[in-house]
Amino acid sequence: DSGVTQTPKHLITATGQRVTLRCSPRSGDLSVYWYQQSLDQGLQFLIQYYNGEERAKGNILERFSAQQFPDLHSELNLSSLELGDSALYFCASSASGDTGELFFGEGSRLTVL
Amino acid sequence: KNEVEQSPQNLTAQEGEFITINCSYSVGISALHWLQQHPGGGIVSLFMLSSGKKKHGRLIATINIQEKHSSLHITASHPRDSAVYICALYSGGGADGLTFGKGTHLIIQP
Numbered sequence: 271d272s273g274v275t276q277t278p279k280h281l282i283t284a285t286g287q288r289v290t291l292r293c294s295p296r297s298g299d300l301s302v303y304w305y306q307q308s309l310d311q312g313l314q315f316l317i318q319y320y321n322g323e324e325r326a327k328g329n330i331l332e333r334f335s336a337q338q339f340p341d342l343h344s345e346l347n348l349s350s351l352e353l354g355d356s357a358l359y360f361c362a363s364s365a366s367g368d369t370g371e372l373f374f375g376e377g378s379r380l381t382v383l
Numbered sequence: 384k385n386e387v388e389q390s391p392q393n394l395t396a397q398e399g400e401f402i403t404i405n406c407s408y409s410v411g412i413s414a415l416h417w418l419q420q421h422p423g424g425g426i427v428s429l430f431m432l433s434s435g436k437k438k439h440g441r442l443i444a445t446i447n448i449q450e451k452h453s454s455l456h457i458t459a460s461h462p463r464d465s466a467v468y469i470c471a472l473y474s475g476g477g478a479d480g481l482t483f484g485k486g487t488h489l490i491i492q493p
Contacts, residue, residue: 272427303480313469315480328480358424368475372416374426 273297276361276375284383288349291378295342295363299373301325302344303364304336307377308357319344320367351382385410385472389484397492402457404487406470409451413475417444417455420467420486429455429468460491 273296283289295302304316306329315328319338330336333351338344348355361375386409396402406415417429430437430444432453437444441460446453457464467488471481 305481312485313471313481313483315482318480326480360426362426368413368473371431372428374418374428376425379424 272373272375274361274363274373274375276359276378278378279376280379280381282381282383283351285351285353287351287382288347289351289380291346291348291359291361291380293344293346293361293363293375295344295361296373299363299365300342301364301367302338302342303362303372304330304344304346305360305362306357307360308354313360316346325367348380351380353382356380356382385412385474385482387470387472387482387484389468389470389487391487392485393488393490395490395492396460398461400460400491402460402464402489402491404455404468404470404489406453406455406484407451408472410474411448411451412472414473415446415453416471416473416481417453418469418471420469422466426469457489462491462493465490 275294277292300321303318307313316330317336318326333349336346358377360377362372364370388407390405414433419427432446441458443456467486469486470484
């Protein structure tokens with residue numbers, strides 16, 4: 271058990287819809303990272319938050335947004351969903367702002383029909 | 384942009400064999416991670432390296448910063464080592480996240 275909790279584990283929705291994925295980091299970790307893993311693109315970094323502030327941005331689409339709340343949990347919002355957004359979305363946490371040891375959640379599997 | 388090459392892409396070996404997975408990259412980095420992903424999908428961080436060598440149980444990871452190359456070794460391999468092994472690069476500076484290799488699919492047969 272990594273100590274990182276992601277919900278929901280599975281999600282099936284339709285094109286055009288909006289979903290929210292939630293991540294609770296390991297106790298004491300200030301950084302939360304979001305990654306997308308699809309069959310054709312592999313793992314890609316989406317975005318990082320550190321202590322409530324956006325710290326780094328990767329290949330995150332404009333239809334996607336994220337935030338980190340004062341209690342350090344984070345949410346990834348995916349809107350106007352397309353078939354190609356079907357993927358595993360991972361959250362990871364670390365203690366520092368620069369990537370130290372990472373602790374991954376089990377992932378949220380999103381299927382867009 | 385840092386290019387990451389992992390080799391081999393697929394590896395099938397017999398239980399007990401010594402396994403080596405390689406990761407090469409094109410631009411200098413601050414740190415390199417080795418990750419393990421089991422068929423169920425979960426990802427576990429095995430090592431984070433910025434220089435030298437680290438060992439944990441039967442796993443050994445090395446990095447040569449000058450040659451821009453890292454290796455992950457598994458000694459006395461076991462079927463439970465069957466997984467995808469992914470190297471991921473951190474360039475530093477806080478502006479970028481990790482850049483991932485495509486992974487090595489390892490199957491250890493009993």
